[in-house]
Amino acid sequence: MTSKGHTLIGAEIFFECLRREGVEYIFGYPGGALLKIYEKLYDVDDIKHILVRHEQGATHMAEGYARATGKVGVVLVTSGPGATNTVTGIANAYMDSSPIVIFTGQVPTHLIGNDAFQEADILGITRPITKYNFLVKDVNELASTIRKAFFLARTGRPGPVLVDLPKDVMNAKCTFEYPEKVEIRGYKPTVQGHTMQIKKAAAKIKHAKKPLLYVGGGIIMSEAAKELTFFAKTHRIPVTMTLQGLGALPAKDELSLGMLGMHGTYWANQAVNNCDVLIALGARFDDRVTGKTETFATQAYKIHVDIDPTAIDKNVLVDLPIVGDVKHILSELSVEMTESPDTEEWLKTIQAWREDCPLVYETEDGKLRTEYVIEQISEKTGGEAIVVADVGQHQMWIAQYYQFNNPRLQISSAGLGTMGFSLPAAIGAAFGVQDKPVISISGDGGFMMNIQELVTAAYHKIPLKIFLINNSYLGMVRQWQELFHEKKYSFTDLSENNPDYVKVVASFGIPAFSTDNPNEVSELLDKALAYNEGPIFVEFKVAREDMVFPMVPAGASISDMMIKRLNPKTLV
Numbered sequence: 406m407t408s409k410g411h412t413l414i415g416a417e418i419f420f421e422c423l424r425r426e427g428v429e430y431i432f433g434y435p436g437g438a439l440l441k442i443y444e445k446l447y448d449v450d451d452i453k454h455i456l457v458r459h460e461q462g463a464t465h466m467a468e469g470y471a472r473a474t475g476k477v478g479v480v481l482v483t484s485g486p487g488a489t490n491t492v493t494g495i496a497n498a499y500m501d502s503s504p505i506v507i508f509t510g511q512v513p514t515h516l517i518g519n520d521a522f523q524e525a526d527i528l529g530i531t532r533p534i535t536k537y538n539f540l541v542k543d544v545n546e547l548a549s550t551i552r553k554a555f556f557l558a559r560t561g562r563p564g565p566v567l568v569d570l571p572k573d574v575m576n577a578k579c580t581f582e583y584p585e586k587v588e589i590r591g592y593k594p595t596v597q598g599h600t601m602q603i604k605k606a607a608a609k610i611k612h613a614k615k616p617l618l619y620v621g622g623g624i625i626m627s628e629a630a631k632e633l634t635f636f637a638k639t640h641r642i643p644v645t646m647t648l649q650g651l652g653a654l655p656a657k658d659e660l661s662l663g664m665l666g667m668h669g670t671y672w673a674n675q676a677v678n679n680c681d682v683l684i685a686l687g688a689r690f691d692d693r694v695t696g697k698t699e700t701f702a703t704q705a706y707k708i709h710v711d712i713d714p715t716a717i718d719k720n721v722l723v724d725l726p727i728v729g730d731v732k733h734i735l736s737e738l739s740v741e742m743t744e745s746p747d748t749e750e751w752l753k754t755i756q757a758w759r760e761d762c763p764l765v766y767e768t769e770d771g772k773l774r775t776e777y778v779i780e781q782i783s784e785k786t787g788g789e790a791i792v793v794a795d796v797g798q799h800q801m802w803i804a805q806y807y808q809f810n811n812p813r814l815q816i817s818s819a820g821l822g823t824m825g826f827s828l829p830a831a832i833g834a835a836f837g838v839q840d841k842p843v844i845s846i847s848g849d850g851g852f853m854m855n856i857q858e859l860v861t862a863a864y865h866k867i868p869l870k871i872f873l874i875n876n877s878y879l880g881m882v883r884q885w886q887e888l889f890h891e892k893k894y895s896f897t898d899l900s901e902n903n904p905d906y907v908k909v910v911a912s913f914g915i916p917a918f919s920t921d922n923p924n925e926v927s928e929l930l931d932k933a934l935a936y937n938e939g940p941i942f943v944e945f946k947v948a949r950e951d952m953v954f955p956m957v958p959a960g961a962s963i964s965d966m967m968i969k970r971l972n973p974k975t976l977v
Contacts, residue, residue: 415544415575416441419508420449422551425583428452428479430470430836432463436483437523438510441575455836455865458857460487462829464494465855467505469833471498472816473791473843475628477558478505478833484512485523488569489530493823495565496534500820501649502626504563506554507535513573514542527569536564544577549584556587561594562713563626594712598729598737606708606725607741609682613706615751616642617680619665619694622649622819623687623711629732630654630812633686636735640745643755645673647688648800648819652809656788662755666694667957668801671762672755674955674963677702679754685709687731690720691820692959700962710734762955762968764805772948773923775799775874779806781926782844782872785934790842791816791834795827795851798880801953803846814841825854828871832858835867842870842934849875849903859913859940866939871915873944876951877903884952888967900949910942921946 413421419442423431431454435443446454457463460482467478482491488509498505512521528538537557539550547570554566610616624633630653637644637660644654645662654661662673677683683705688694690709695701698721707723709716710731717726727734766776779802782790788810794800794817809815816834818826831845852873862869877900886894910917916936918929926945933941956967 413581414578416445418547426555431479431481432466433481436487438484438572460490461494462858464491465829466833468498468503469830470837471503473834474837480507483510485525488527497821497823498565499534502563504558505565507567509569511569511571514571535567538567540569544574544579552584595728596730598727598734602727603737613682613746615680616682618644619685620650620653621647621688623731624653625812627732632735641748651815652812655810656808664804672758675758680705682706689716696957696963775802775947778945783807790844792844793827793831795847796822796824797848798953799874824851829858844870846872850879862940863913868937869940870933871942875946876949906944915940917942919944
């Protein structure tokens with residue numbers, strides 16, 4: 406079936422399609438190949454266009470919007486450099502399975518391949534980092550292509566889809582018809598899991614002595630947090646989460662073990678090492694979680710639930726694969742679980758590990774610590790703010806010390822590790838969610854990489870809380886240099902190059918404050934959280950050479966966890 410209309414030009418069809426997909430915001434930047442679209446946009450008032458200051462910022466904003474809301478984020482940029490500037494953001498969305506649709510302008514169809522002005526083969530460039538991409542050569546195919554793009558982005562394993570729009574197609578006319586159903590040959594994501602596999606999983610879990618749920622971002626994407634909580638609490642099974650999975654189970658729940666992996670908690674990694682049944686839900690066994698794969702959870706019978714069949718057995722061989730949507734499979738698994746395993750001794754063992762090696766940081770020298778700042782933010786927001794981290798040490802401290810109470814509150818660049826992600830992604834999240842505080846936390850290295858988007862936040866008076874953790878180092882790189890590269894801090898010391906951040910941010914018209922005094926943190930956070938007239942900025946100047954622990958060295962077994970700085974040979 407189709408929704409038929411009257412004759413429209415391509416640029417008009419573009420907006421009609423977006424309306425039917427329920428698009429609220431476009432994050433974009435105009436250019437020559439998009440002039441007809443921007444001409445029509447001038448009179449569009451039901452879809453808001455957010456003018457960014459760099460196309461990379463547009464992709465991160467769209468991703469922040471998508472991650473916070475569960476909806477599809479939309480990007481609109483011109484051809485050539487406008488399109489290529491989106492590549493990092495597209496790769497980021499691909500690695501983290503975020504649903505965004507990127508519309509790129511293109512030179513007229515008769516000039517494609519002629520090295521025309523501002524021409525780039527964006528399809529070829531983005532083919533490895535998109536779920537799918539399209540070049541629309543005929544205006545008659547425009548509506549159906551846009552329909553497919555949104556369908557692909559949001560279904561199955563979500564991801565970025567790119568649609569390339571030649572200039573002449575936007576000017577061509579046709580009768581507008583919007584398909585109500587989408588049929589794509591070879592694309593039929595499996596939602597329901599195999600019944601016999603689910604029964605087999607239930608039988609294994611029922612008889613386990615030390616079961617463990619290992620939860621990834623797939624739980625968040627499939628909106629399965631309630632099913633997870635019900636399953637874990639009904640059967641008293643502990644839950645450890647990846648960076649992407651944080652918030653799937655409230656951090657303060659007795660069954661929550663926090664994050665596992667390279668900078669995971671001691672007790673979570675010990676639980677992985679000693680469990681007898683490991684149930685991976687919407688997680689992909691990435692190297693930051695497993696460390697040396699040959700030594701990962703060697704005692705465990707491994708069950709892997711994922712909607713993407715290519716993710717199964719990709720990094721770690723499992724005993725029981727179940728392909729399907731984790732929300733559906735958890736519901737079916739709950740029905741099959743007619744009795745629970747006896748886990749009381751297992752939970753006591755984990756609690757002993759928790760007490761043996763808690764998360765701690767230095768306080769006696771009076772210096773300001775990132776961990777303290779994060780703890781204060783967590784307490785003052787009750788674990789209910791949307792916290793958008795950048796990449797580096799502060800990202801890991803947020804994962805350790807912020808007590809996420811709900812899904813879609815933790816947003817950061819997990820797979821690609823993109824510095825400069827936080828500020829634009831937080832702006833996108835703030836457009837999508839207006840009933841919770843949105844907090845951007847960056848290090849001084851990453852903050853500089855997309856600082857231009859302060860204009861976007863200031864112009865739209867977004868009540869964004871921007872917190873800068875300034876140790877005047879590229880902190881995580883410096884940590885690796887100290888531990889593994891003979892303490893040669895090669896080009897990671899920023900102390901002589903950093904600007905006066907308060908003056909820089911104030912020049913954008915944003916109230917800005919700075920402190921290195923632990924006693925001033927509480928008052929400044931109260932001021933920032935109470936300010937809703939626009940963005941506000943606070944710089945926290947922290948101890949320069951602190952390190953994130955626990956830490957599993959890259960490629961090592963997670964049993965080779967480092968606990969302390971001065972005695973890295975203390976293995977646990």
